[in-house]
Amino acid sequence: MFGRLTFDSLPFYSIIAFGGAAITVGVGLAILAILTWFRLWGWLWRNYLTTLDHKRIGIMYVVVALVMLVRGFIDALMMRGQQMASATGHGFLEGDHFQQVFSAHGTIMIFFMATPFMAGLVNFVLPLQLGARDVAFPFLNALSFWLTAGSVGLVLISLVIGVFSTAGWVGYPPYSGIERNPGVGVDYWIWALFISGFATTMTGINFIVTIMRHRAPGMTYMRMPIFVWTVLCSSVIILIAFPALTVAVALLGLDRLFLTHFFTADHGGNLMNFTNMFWMWGHPEVYLLVLPAFGVFSEVVATFSGKKIYGYSAMVKATVLIMFVSMLVWLHHFFTMGASATVNAVFGISTMIIGVPTGLKVFNWMFTMYRGRVRFHVSMYWTLGFMVLFVIGGATGVMHAIVPVDYNTHNTAFLVAHFHNMLVPGVLFGFVAGYMYWFPKAFGFTLNQKWGIRAFWGWAIGFTLAFMPLYALGLMGLPRRTAEIYNPDFLPLLIVAFIGALCVLFGIVALVVQLYVSIRDRAQNRDLTGDPWDGRTLEWSIPSPPPAFNFARIPIVDQIDPFAAAKRAGGKMQYEPAGPVELPVPTIVPMVIGVSGFVLSFAAVWYMWWLFVLAALVMLGAVIGRSFVDNNEFRMSQREVDAALRGSAGRAGGVQ
Amino acid sequence: MTGATLRGAELRAAVAENPMAGLGTAASHRVHSERALGFWVYLMSDTIIFAVLFANYGVLTFGMADGPTPHEMFSLGRAAQETALLLLSSLTFGMISYSALSGQKDRALLWLIVTMVLGAGFLALELTEFRELFAKGAGPQASGFWSGFFALVGTHGLHVAVGMIMMAVMGVQFVVKGLTEPVLSRLYRVGLFWHFLDLVWIGIFSFVYLPGVLS
Numbered sequence: 001m002f003g004r005l006t007f008d009s010l011p012f013y014s015i016i017a018f019g020g021a022a023i024t025v026g027v028g029l030a031i032l033a034i035l036t037w038f039r040l041w042g043w044l045w046r047n048y049l050t051t052l053d054h055k056r057i058g059i060m061y062v063v064v065a066l067v068m069l070v071r072g073f074i075d076a077l078m079m080r081g082q083q084m085a086s087a088t089g090h091g092f093l094e095g096d097h098f099q100q101v102f103s104a105h106g107t108i109m110i111f112f113m114a115t116p117f118m119a120g121l122v123n124f125v126l127p128l129q130l131g132a133r134d135v136a137f138p139f140l141n142a143l144s145f146w147l148t149a150g151s152v153g154l155v156l157i158s159l160v161i162g163v164f165s166t167a168g169w170v171g172y173p174p175y176s177g178i179e180r181n182p183g184v185g186v187d188y189w190i191w192a193l194f195i196s197g198f199a200t201t202m203t204g205i206n207f208i209v210t211i212m213r214h215r216a217p218g219m220t221y222m223r224m225p226i227f228v229w230t231v232l233c234s235s236v237i238i239l240i241a242f243p244a245l246t247v248a249v250a251l252l253g254l255d256r257l258f259l260t261h262f263f264t265a266d267h268g269g270n271l272m273n274f275t276n277m278f279w280m281w282g283h284p285e286v287y288l289l290v291l292p293a294f295g296v297f298s299e300v301v302a303t304f305s306g307k308k309i310y311g312y313s314a315m316v317k318a319t320v321l322i323m324f325v326s327m328l329v330w331l332h333h334f335f336t337m338g339a340s341a342t343v344n345a346v347f348g349i350s351t352m353i354i355g356v357p358t359g360l361k362v363f364n365w366m367f368t369m370y371r372g373r374v375r376f377h378v379s380m381y382w383t384l385g386f387m388v389l390f391v392i393g394g395a396t397g398v399m400h401a402i403v404p405v406d407y408n409t410h411n412t413a414f415l416v417a418h419f420h421n422m423l424v425p426g427v428l429f430g431f432v433a434g435y436m437y438w439f440p441k442a443f444g445f446t447l448n449q450k451w452g453i454r455a456f457w458g459w460a461i462g463f464t465l466a467f468m469p470l471y472a473l474g475l476m477g478l479p480r481r482t483a484e485i486y487n488p489d490f491l492p493l494l495i496v497a498f499i500g501a502l503c504v505l506f507g508i509v510a511l512v513v514q515l516y517v518s519i520r521d522r523a524q525n526r527d528l529t530g531d532p533w534d535g536r537t538l539e540w541s542i543p544s545p546p547p548a549f550n551f552a553r554i555p556i557v558d559q560i561d562p563f564a565a566a567k568r569a570g571g572k573m574q575y576e577p578a579g580p581v582e583l584p585v586p587t588i589v590p591m592v593i594g595v596s597g598f599v600l601s602f603a604a605v606w607y608m609w610w611l612f613v614l615a616a617l618v619m620l621g622a623v624i625g626r627s628f629v630d631n632n633e634f635r636m637s638q639r640e641v642d643a644a645l646r647g648s649a650g651r652a653g654g655v656q
Numbered sequence: 657m658t659g660a661t662l663r664g665a666e667l668r669a670a671v672a673e674n675p676m677a678g679l680g681t682a683a684s685h686r687v688h689s690e691r692a693l694g695f696w697v698y699l700m701s702d703t704i705i706f707a708v709l710f711a712n713y714g715v716l717t718f719g720m721a722d723g724p725t726p727h728e729m730f731s732l733g734r735a736a737q738e739t740a741l742l743l744l745s746s747l748t749f750g751m752i753s754y755s756a757l758s759g760q761k762d763r764a765l766l767w768l769i770v771t772m773v774l775g776a777g778f779l780a781l782e783l784t785e786f787r788e789l790f791a792k793g794a795g796p797q798a799s800g801f802w803s804g805f806f807a808l809v810g811t812h813g814l815h816v817a818v819g820m821i822m823m824a825v826m827g828v829q830f831v832v833k834g835l836t837e838p839v840l841s842r843l844y845r846v847g848l849f850w851h852f853l854d855l856v857w858i859g860i861f862s863f864v865y866l867p868g869v870l871s
Contacts, residue, residue, distance in 0.1 A: 136694060137694060213689075243704035251712070261797065270719055
């Protein structure tokens with residue numbers, strides 16, 4: 001009945017694991033209690049659980065990402081603490097538990113923080129920048145979100161029932177095989193990646209079709225905002241890279257369930273196949289995350305410098321070049337595999353080449369600011385911090401491209417420092433900058449500037465203190481993923497790194513305080529114009545928050561930054577004549593499928609096959625049932641559109 | 657969204673000029689073309705899935721270990737029969753599309769059943785092959801090679817099974833809804849899927865069965 005789920009699966013093996021479980025359950029219950037106490041279930045049902053509105057879905061993605069950022073960061077704090085404590089003693093985490101912590105940290109930060117954060121920002125912004133009413137496939141969009149949410153649920157519940165993977169976020173066999181890792185941890189990891197990977201692929205398809213088919217009239221490809229370009233390239237990468245991950249984890253799952261020999265060390269299995277497939281996805285993944293962040297920086301720099309982005313067409317070409325080359329560098333993750341010198345040289349050179357378009361972008365951002373009227377909005381802080389720190393990370397990346405150097409730094413803390421140096425200032429700073437930039441568009445009031453700047457300094461200083469020592473420690477010989485260090489020589493730098501983590505903690509607290517203060521003072525910080533930053537692209541030409549249909553009339557575009565041009569000319573934007581507005585009908589089906597996906601995965605992890613079949617049937621039934629729905633949009637009359645526009649609390653956009 | 661739905665002689669007269677002319681509106685045509693594009697893009701990502709599985713199989717041909725070899729196990733005759741059934745089913749699917757677009761519901765339904773019978777025949781042959789392989793000790797646990805074989809051919813077979821479910825749903829929709837524009841739009845995408853599986857199968861025949869028998 002319950003497969004291998006028994007009472008022993010509850011986390012009573014260590015006080016820390018129990019604490020984590022108690023906090024997870026406690027926060028979950030608290031949220032349910034708050035929703036019930038304030039009678040918010042109806043509101044939640046109408047506005048979020050059943051919505052197909054890309055803006056609401058985007059907001060939900062970002063909420064998930066921020067929650068998981070906190071969860072993943074707690075893991076990071078524990079790792080820093082453990083390594084520091086174990087330099088002169090044993091620390092407080094057992095080896096296996098430490099492995100769970102770093103596996104969860106990596107998995108969460110990549111799959112359930114960075115990826116949903118990206119999907120959320122893009123969901124919210126993309127149709128607005130295109131002058132569209134929604135993404136191409138609103139139902140599929142909601143489905144992607146709910147499947148992502150289901151896999152997030154799977155990772156969270158692994159903290160309470162059973163354990164998480166101990167095989168690292170990359171899950172290399174044969175250690176992740178059933179022989180050496182018979183528990184449920186790796187299965188949790190496999191299913192979470194499988195489901196969220198499928199969801200991300202669907203999101204990529206959705207974004208591609210949206211960009212190809214939903215641009216405002218006159219918006220040719222070379223008039224699209226840079227952010228849209230980066231999303232297009234990022235979506236193409238999703239389309240090509242994610243199938244490799246899907247296959248890799250599916251085959252690993254087969255190895256574990258049916259004792260096949262894809263990646264086993266014996267019977268003709270080939271474990272490097274997994275490593276290859278994983279990184280065929282894994283390296284492009286880094287770029288598909290960082291490209292939209294580059295897009296955010298481009299929007300932020302242009303807006304707050306009061307200038308068109310410098311070298312628009314070079315920016316586009318650099319983005320496309322990164323898209324192509326990103327798929328030709330994966331082998332640099334395992335130069336030590338023992339491939340021939342020629343193979344290693346090819347991938348080493350391609351790795352150096354990809355630095356060129358990235359460097360070009362940095363110059364373009366600087367030239368955009370040059371002789372611009374730069375305003376130091378908080379998003380600019382994140383952007384400037386990114387430009388300084390990211391270049392350091394890029395330089396150490398090119399160092400790794402030199403194969404003999406890589407042999408020496410492979411799997412050391414130097415590598416850990418390098419990729420955090422790309423992902424924290426590159427991806428996370430970008431998404432946070434975007435969050436602070438577009439927040440007023442989403443909610444109609446601006447975020448508190450002072451706490452935003454404090455958060456920035458917490459993150460920037462904390463990041464520097466936490467990871468610069470790791471470069472040194474790596475060169476001194478500290479391997480990554482070490483639970484117990486036993487070397488007092490490493491202690492001083494480990495202490496510095498821990499202090500850095502505490503500074504980042506301050507940065508995270510400041511983000512929370514910023515949100516609280518901003519909501520408290522929202523009356524003073526209302527964005528009545530819809531254009532608080534003197535923006536340049538279409539999303540700023542509509543009220544904040546936008547009505548459900550975004551644009552009452554579809555704008556006509558004749559150049560880059562059409563809204564800035566219209567304001568400069570003192571005239572109005574051009575619009576298509578008013579027509580009927582069609583919006584997707586809300587439905588609970590995506591959430592049903594997402595929850596079923598969660599149940600299905602949970603059942604598979606614990607070998608409860610009856611439940612697995614049941615959940616699969618529900619999903620199949622929901623999909624088939626949905627295929628019978630012909631009219632999935634409703635029409636709004638002109639009067640309803642006008643009423644909705646007035647209903648945006650008088651926040652009619654300047655020129656609408 | 658659907659616009660007017662014509663039936664019977666009226667419909668036939670309309671589609672005689674232009675298959676989609678009698679159906680829907682400009683907006684619904686746009687929706688159809690967007691969904692078609694989305695489905696093409698999806699098929700591209702599915703192509704990558706098969707590409708990775710082919711590459712995996714290619715690498716694992718070096719992983720026979722002490723297990724049985726494909727030369728002993730493959731039957732080119734059966735693979736040829738499977739190929740014939742699947743290719744023929746693509747032709748009959750073309751007949752479904754043709755009949756449906758000319759508004760001949762009964763004929764479309766008939767061709768749909770023929771296509772499903774051919775698909776079922778393919779699946780039956782494949783399952784027989786799998787059962788025999790299991791019996792002869794060449795199951796997916798036999799060696800890395802056989803794992804790779806079952807992953808590739810099995811994934812294709814799974815796709816064919818999903819295609820059968822899609823066709824069954826289309827059959828029900830033919831009967832319940834008639835040949836309305838949304839139904840024809842769905843039929844178009846099921847068709848893309850089905851023809852795509854044919855292409856993949858040609859790859860499997862050429863890169864799995866032929867070299868396996870010749871080796």
